Amino acid sequence: MRIGVLALQGAFIEHIQMLTSLGAECVEVRSIADLNGLDGLVLPGGESTAQGKLLRATGLWAPLREGILAGLPVFGTCAGLILLSATIANDDRRHLATMDIETERNAYGRQLGSFFTYADFAGERIPMSFIRAPYIRRVGQGVEVLSVVDGRIVAARQCNMLVTAFHPEITDSTAVHRYFLDMVKANKA
């Protein structure tokens, strides 16, 4: 499996290390040429404003959006979740906007509001790091909620799109990445 990891800004190396340990082949995506032959795409954590700006500057915005709309499996963490959100409650900016969810940015406040916890993801108890994290305020029809922490939706899936508000790539649990690779495998089959 060949997984592209958006490498414009943020914690993309951590995703590459985790996916590689699970047997996937990874490509850093910085330009349109890097998109050839991908079976899946990861949108890492970082700053969504910076990544959104760079998506447009590099010309990646349109081909990525088309690919996702055509069914390319995609997994967004934190900023990646924001990039995929159709609506952002406290920000006028829209990025890829392919997933029918409404998100609130920096929903737990500033860095002092960042926290670590254990909670269930798709039925498995895993460690979760929330770093200046968003959460999902509302999901549309056909969106499956995969994780709820303190009454707030922090992981969800709609068809080929998987999002988490937390950062599985910086913990020692591979559960979410395995879940994503299963999505990729099912899509290839």
Place this chain on the structure above:
Amino acid sequence: MQNERLQLNRNLAQMLKGGVIMDVTTPEQARIAEEAGACAVMALERIPADIRAVGGVARMSDPKMIKEIQAAVSIPVMAKCRIGHFVEASVLQAIEIDYVDESEVLTPADDRHIDKTAFDVPFVCGARNLGEALRRINEGASMIRTKGEPGTGDVVQAVRHMRCIQEEIAALVSVRPEQLDEAAENMRVPRSLVEWVHEHGRLPVVNFAAGGVATPADAALMMQLGAEGVFVGSGIFKSGNPQKRAAAIVQAVTNYRDAALIASLSEDLGEAMVGINENEIALLMEKRGD
């Protein structure tokens, strides 16, 4: 500071990687920086070049001014306190700053650094070599940057510091295990920290470049030398076209190996900051704190 909090603070620095952190002095500048794609801003009353020009004692900025910048942008906001001034740091923590820079750009308040393990808020500190970086990490810093020579537009010191840190890490990786005690003693840090670097071949925290970065090519140079991101202080808002230069530096950091792109990004940027050579300046900020 609990272990968990330290980890979360290191994690925030991981999220800033591949990005540009820009010095700003007003909410308007902060908005320009955010629009240009900055991954964070450093709020301060005077940028280093002006601190040099004005002279005198440079202190923490007015909290009101920092709060106005916090209100203006959605990206993380950092602010500087003086080396050793733990009360300035606690003031910045009280207004919920995202990162405190215990900075040699301001006038030091003590010969020793802040015990950063006593705080919940994360700290970034400057370093010229591996020993200095590890001492700051041992004190609780969750991010390191080169000191460089701030406010000069002269990148040579940042280059020296980054090269030195990288070379000393490479040397530490190749020493025999029985030499680790001596290395720890020389660097005045616990053996466990030296062991970690020996095993992993990198710092246990994110390492950015800072000090004298003024052009897209400067930023890409620091990335090619191993920086994980770049601070740009005086270089942006002391230049002719801050908006364009800021966006160009952001793109150069992302595509730091693409010379053709950096060439086009470098066109028509207007005046760069004037700059002062390192041997023309009276005050060497990099010598502050060890």
